[in-house]
Amino acid sequence: MRDPEQRVLARSRRLITIQIAAVITLVVTLVGALAYCVMVRGQRSDMSRTLDYALSNNSVANPPACVWLYEQTGGVVKASPGAPAGLLPIRGPIQQVAAGHAAISASYTVAGKSYEARTIRRGNTIVQAVLDKRFQNDDKRWLLIALGIAEVVGLLAAAVTGGVLARRAIAPLGEALARQRRFVADASHELRTPLTQLHTRAQLLDQQLRADGAPPEVAGEVAAMVASTRQFGAVVEDLLLSAQLRSAPRAFGLVNLAAVVTAAVAADQPRARAGGIVLAADTEACVVRGVESALRRVVSALIDNAIGHSQEGGRIDVSLSIQDGQALVAVSDTGVGFDQRDAGRLFDRFARGDNGAGRRFGLGLALVREVVESHGGRISAVGVPGAGAKFTVSLPAVSAQSATPPARTREPAHS
Secondary structure (H helix, E strand, O other), X not given: OOOHHHHHHHHHHHHHHHHXXXXXXXXXXHHXXXXXXXXXHHHHHHHXXXXXXXXXXXXXXXXXXOEEEEEEXXXXXXXXXXXXXXXXXXXXXXXXXXXXXXXXXXXXXXXXXXXXXXEEEEOOEEEEEEEEOHHHHHHHHHHHHHHHHHHHHHHHHHHHHXXXXXXXXXXXXXXXXXXXXXXXHHHHHHHHHHHHHHHHHHHHHHHHHHHHOOOHHHHHHHHHHXXXXXXXXXHHHHHHHHHHHOOOOOOOEEEEHHHHHHHHHHHHHHHHHHOOOEEEEEEOOOEEEEOHHHHHHHHHXXXXXXXXXXXXXXXXXXXXXXXXXXXXXXXXXXXXXXXXXXXXXXXXXXXXXXXXXXXXXXHHHHHHHHHHHXXXXXXXXXXXXXXXXXXXXXXXXXXXXXXXXXXXXXXXXXX
């Protein structure tokens, strides 16, 4: 599964391709419509001139090509040789002109055939010139076919051209993102060792100061330094894992998700107890395919957020269940919650929230979404300001035939 940045690049390429194809298609359509309108107008002009010439210069016995002349004097109608029997002349305009109407020119359809007719009065005789429009209709039909073919060819050419141009336009951005990922991975890897050493020395200093009975102000500052180095190290670990997720796909193996959840809860029990928070887990036997260290980071990050946004006397429940072939990890708390309108940006990198001391808006949850999506899952969040929040991770579960997970376990609550 492609990471979010790759999906953004792919979506950008598709958008550029569609836009280029749309522009070319629009141009071909406009040119085709213009050509069609010009041809139709030219045909009408030619038909008008032909009918005028036939009425002025030809007789019933000698009409021009594709034109038939009819003369009605009294009740007698004379027709040109070869005129369609029973279909023409067109009686309506002849009767109207005979009743005193001026010359009438219009298009008519008789028995499924199209004609252009002009009817005039010449003394006591009503004369009608009728032009068969089949050749003009054939010309329009062939033009439409040609325009349709040109539209299809243009669309295909636009898609190919748009795809090539889109790739060239997006390529520098992709290279920049790749260089950025390499820099983040290299920088995080290089920072990991000195940060670990700094955190360890800060812990030793804190222990020594406590043993020596240092002033509370000094001890408090050192304790804050220990906490800061721990948080800094967690951010570096997040950056490194994020960069690793975007590298070549890692081989997934069977992961005992129940054990991962239980271990993560146990690891955060001391912190929860220190804050006066009840942390409980209820896990169902479940196995998924993935990278155990990455999934462990997901559960730890969600618990970290819950603790950071809960006050003394609060409660955090971590559950693992299987529904419809999906492993559901839910972490709910009774903390400060969040406005549901923020759910859309909740997993954006380095976004900032208004409440709590955790990292509900930050790299942690952005990384959680990346890990979950890279494992073929999804994550959702529901929150109410002042009434807590619930994060639910859904991952494809491995069937019982593929693995035999341990029995259901329940982590006791601690306060």
